[in-house]
Amino acid sequence: xxxxxxxxxxxxxxxxxETLTSHNRAVSAVxxxxxxxxxxxxxxxxxxxxxxxxxxxxxxxxxxxxxxxSDLSFSSDGRYLCSASDDLTVRIWDLAAAxxxxxxxxxxxxxxxxxxxxxxxxxxxxxxxETVRVWEVKSGKCLRVLPAxxxxxxxxxxxxxxxxxxSSSYDxxxxxxxxxxxxxxxxxxxxxxxxxxFVKFSPNGKFVLAxxxxxxxxxxxxxAGKFLKTYTGHANSRFCIPATFSVTNGKxxxxxxxxxxxxxWDLQTRKIVQKLEGHMDGVIAVSCHPSExxxxxxxxxxxxxxxxxxxxxxxxxxx
Amino acid sequence: xxxxxxxxxxxxxxVLGVWMGEDPLxxxxxxxxxEFLQHGNMKCIAFNRRGTxxxxxxxxxxxxxxxFETRGVxxxxxxxxxxxxxxxxxxxxxxxxxxxxxxxxxxxxxxxxNGEKITHITLQQTTLHARLHPGSCTPSLCLxxxxxxxxxxxxxxxGTSTVLPVSVTDNTNGNAVSHPRNxxxxxxxxxxxxxxxxxxxxxxxxxxxxxxxILIVDPKNVRVNALIPIPGGSVVKxxxxxxxxxxxxTNSNDRVIRVYESLLxxxxxxxxLEIMSDTDDKFPRIEKLKEVGTKCLRLSREFQDAVTKIQxxxxxxxxxxxxxxxxxxxxxxxxxxxxxxxxxxxxxxxGPKEALIDLAWHPLRxxxxxxxxxxxxxxxxxDYTENWSAFAPDFKELEENEEYVEREDEFDLMPESExxxxxxxxxxxxxxxxxxxxxxxxxxxxxxxxELCFLPAVPFPDPEQQDKCLGSSLKLGDSNHTGSPFSxxxxxxGQAILPASSPLEVxxxxxxxxxxxxxxxKRKRKPSAKGMELQAEKGRKPQTKNKSxxxxxxxxxxxxxxxxxxxxxxxxxxxxxxx
Numbered sequence: 001x002x003x004x005x006x007x008x009x010x011x012x013x014x015x016x017x018e019t020l021t022s023h024n025r026a027v028s029a030v031x032x033x034x035x036x037x038x039x040x041x042x043x044x045x046x047x048x049x050x051x052x053x054x055x056x057x058x059x060x061x062x063x064x065x066x067x068x069x070s071d072l073s074f075s076s077d078g079r080y081l082c083s084a085s086d087d088l089t090v091r092i093w094d095l096a097a098a099x100x101x102x103x104x105x106x107x108x109x110x111x112x113x114x115x116x117x118x119x120x121x122x123x124x125x126x127x128x129x130e131t132v133r134v135w136e137v138k139s140g141k142c143l144r145v146l147p148a149x150x151x152x153x154x155x156x157x158x159x160x161x162x163x164x165x166x167s168s169s170y171d172x173x174x175x176x177x178x179x180x181x182x183x184x185x186x187x188x189x190x191x192x193x194x195x196x197x198f199v200k201f202s203p204n205g206k207f208v209l210a211x212x213x214x215x216x217x218x219x220x221x222x223x224a225g226k227f228l229k230t231y232t233g234h235a236n237s238r239f240c241i242p243a244t245f246s247v248t249n250g251k252x253x254x255x256x257x258x259x260x261x262x263x264x265w266d267l268q269t270r271k272i273v274q275k276l277e278g279h280m281d282g283v284i285a286v287s288c289h290p291s292e293x294x295x296x297x298x299x300x301x302x303x304x305x306x307x308x309x310x311x312x313x314x315x316x317x318x319x
Numbered sequence: 320x321x322x323x324x325x326x327x328x329x330x331x332x333x334v335l336g337v338w339m340g341e342d343p344l345x346x347x348x349x350x351x352x353x354e355f356l357q358h359g360n361m362k363c364i365a366f367n368r369r370g371t372x373x374x375x376x377x378x379x380x381x382x383x384x385x386x387f388e389t390r391g392v393x394x395x396x397x398x399x400x401x402x403x404x405x406x407x408x409x410x411x412x413x414x415x416x417x418x419x420x421x422x423x424x425x426x427x428x429x430x431x432x433n434g435e436k437i438t439h440i441t442l443q444q445t446t447l448h449a450r451l452h453p454g455s456c457t458p459s460l461c462l463x464x465x466x467x468x469x470x471x472x473x474x475x476x477x478g479t480s481t482v483l484p485v486s487v488t489d490n491t492n493g494n495a496v497s498h499p500r501n502x503x504x505x506x507x508x509x510x511x512x513x514x515x516x517x518x519x520x521x522x523x524x525x526x527x528x529x530x531x532x533i534l535i536v537d538p539k540n541v542r543v544n545a546l547i548p549i550p551g552g553s554v555v556k557x558x559x560x561x562x563x564x565x566x567x568x569t570n571s572n573d574r575v576i577r578v579y580e581s582l583l584x585x586x587x588x589x590x591x592l593e594i595m596s597d598t599d600d601k602f603p604r605i606e607k608l609k610e611v612g613t614k615c616l617r618l619s620r621e622f623q624d625a626v627t628k629i630q631x632x633x634x635x636x637x638x639x640x641x642x643x644x645x646x647x648x649x650x651x652x653x654x655x656x657x658x659x660x661x662x663x664x665x666x667x668x669x670g671p672k673e674a675l676i677d678l679a680w681h682p683l684r685x686x687x688x689x690x691x692x693x694x695x696x697x698x699x700x701x702d703y704t705e706n707w708s709a710f711a712p713d714f715k716e717l718e719e720n721e722e723y724v725e726r727e728d729e730f731d732l733m734p735e736s737e738x739x740x741x742x743x744x745x746x747x748x749x750x751x752x753x754x755x756x757x758x759x760x761x762x763x764x765x766x767x768x769x770e771l772c773f774l775p776a777v778p779f780p781d782p783e784q785q786d787k788c789l790g791s792s793l794k795l796g797d798s799n800h801t802g803s804p805f806s807x808x809x810x811x812x813g814q815a816i817l818p819a820s821s822p823l824e825v826x827x828x829x830x831x832x833x834x835x836x837x838x839x840x841k842r843k844r845k846p847s848a849k850g851m852e853l854q855a856e857k858g859r860k861p862q863t864k865n866k867s868x869x870x871x872x873x874x875x876x877x878x879x880x881x882x883x884x885x886x887x888x889x890x891x892x893x894x895x896x897x898x
Contacts, residue, residue, distance in 0.1 A: 077775065080778065092778045094778075094780075100781075101778050101779075101780040101781065102778045102779070102780065102781050103781055119371075119388070119772070119773040119776075120773075120775070120776055121386055121388065121389055121393075121773060121776035122388065122389060136389040136391050136776075137389075137776040137777075137778050138386075138389070138391055138393075138776045138777065138778060138779055139391055139779055140778065140779070140781065141391070143389060143390075160755065162388075175710075179388075180388060180684075181703065183703060183705075183706070183709075184705075184706070184709040184710055185709055186709055186712070187709060187710055187711055187712050188712070189711075189712060202752035202753075203752055203753050203755075204751070204752055204753055204754055204755045204756075205755070206751075206752070206756075207750065207752055219750060225712055228746065228748065228750055229746055229750060230746065245752060247752070247753060251752065251753075267750065267752065268747075268749055268750065269747075270746065
């Protein structure tokens, strides 16, 4: 009966719900906790802030890093956060105590990205020193140093069961590693190799979403070694902008862009379904809520805010 | 006579190897010691179902649970009442419980998640091997095999035990020496060393007795339903099933390991057996049992060392049942023999000069773990050679030189067929990013029961970061208390310092400082206390408050060696306020 309901292709648009202004410098990363109750943001102002997703009040501010922070990752139980910083360390924060409990040192250049594995007993970190390090959470010991790339490592991610790690780099390669042994399993490379600025596994671990600095996102079927989908239309040639899968209400690819918008593409048709406008500077951080139709985005220095976008239902929309 | 068989085998392996892209003479079995684990004096080990956790029973009565992925101690199970050396450990099916038997005749059932003792039972004799019923998620039944008398079924809830029959005589109906539901009252125990095991789902118990017979007993009515005489008739020391329940091996005193194929179905075997054994009563009991026995097990292979006639110890199957491994029981030897199921000896692994006391093969990976009398656990793994084609996808590894045959027009000035191959990708095809493929190695996963694969890893706080940073009060709910005091202690005491003279050959790309394959380097678990103090002095961290109240020797994350000298990012002025 509803016109909107019968049009299965057109989703409800996302609208801006909250703008969180708290950081003093560019926001570099935003992530929802695995249970969806918390939203954390990392910034060049050397702090991390944790917000409640219920009322978007600021719950904690975590300081301790000596330089700006580039990435953050929640543990699976949402009790711990790890953050990667230009001060060459990865720190693990206890959210209940609001302090850092461990500092993982070993990288010899800026640590750019970090990720917890699903079992949350290991953390992988990628750095400008061209290596990926795997750390044991409990003792903080570095378990492995993977000779991953020949340029700064821009992203690391574990697959859904923690058995594989994918890493991307400015050298144009994505490499897939066996996390138990540290052996390289596969290298994904295209004919021309633009710097890969971001990489992430799909929820079932079969595909890898890679962003390259030629304004393109590609979905690779990594065991076959070829890509299946391309997403374009946004601007991405300077910064490492994460992209993610939105699967709570239809399947979409969500990414930030240097033209100050958040882009949403339909996964299968590759068409842009929405551009979220509102930020005053390039959007270099996005994250999707695990169960609700909510997207969080963070922007560069002229903006410094975290914006939360939701999909309103029919009743909430005012026509 | 054997030639045709060997040829066929060889052809099979070569074909298989080519198909899998592997060297046919290599196999999925370990080759070198990769690492060793040290924590106290470990005596026996057991992997959980998925091989993610390794439980080890120690000489001081505690059980250590290792996170096998990180090779670190995940938990330590300790109790004041359990101080006797552990003789065996056994996981419950989904890894929530651990059964440990000790030399003080006790059996202890632990809850792995919270580290608490559930039950503690004292039996009449010390159990050498205790096995929890493999079919249920919350097992209450266990099989306890003492050193030299009949195995008993123990009910862990009420402590009652049932002695299992170890022999069949013609004039009884099979319930030879059992006193059901009573404790074994005979004070002079007959010397009947017997090995016993559950089948895959715990429907039946397979016993190997001192007369060299395999008895299949139904645990529900404690009745012997089948009998299989082992050729040679010597005392059975071990009886072990493969993980898929299709193969059974026996280790006898006549220095032969025998592999049997199980002809019964893996599930519901007890019922089938009852049907078979109930048909008619015309024949004498033993003949009937033997007849049924031929329908249950079929001898497949015999393994022995024809030259030195070694006695075997701790034999077991690989995770996929393709390989059989046995350790030499000769004095002071740490030698492992690996056979393929066709009967060929494929490898002899030799370890350090410390006698081996226990052995286990990883359920999924080509990894073997052995315990030496020195209390160390050695991990054997495949010798890894870098797969270079993984690093560059258009590289192809060749086994040997290939002659290059150029195309017809390759060197023409104007080649016709040379054109850029357009990779035709149909970008409109549907892509499924959500469906997860089922793991074929675990076919009987019961999705309703959650399996314990990992123990939560609580980061052990660095000593300096005790100060509270500026932060508003947290509105999060009560955080659970992190871990039992025992697990904290374990992290402190764990992984003691390596003795300098350890005649090990360790290969691996796992040392943090170097990249791939540094042969001969020991995999240290942590630097010495002195080494860490030196590192701390280099001024790694600015907020080194040095609140060390005797805590300087605590394990900390290891920093790379070269970094600290250029620690220019570290600020000189350290303040209490961090913002």
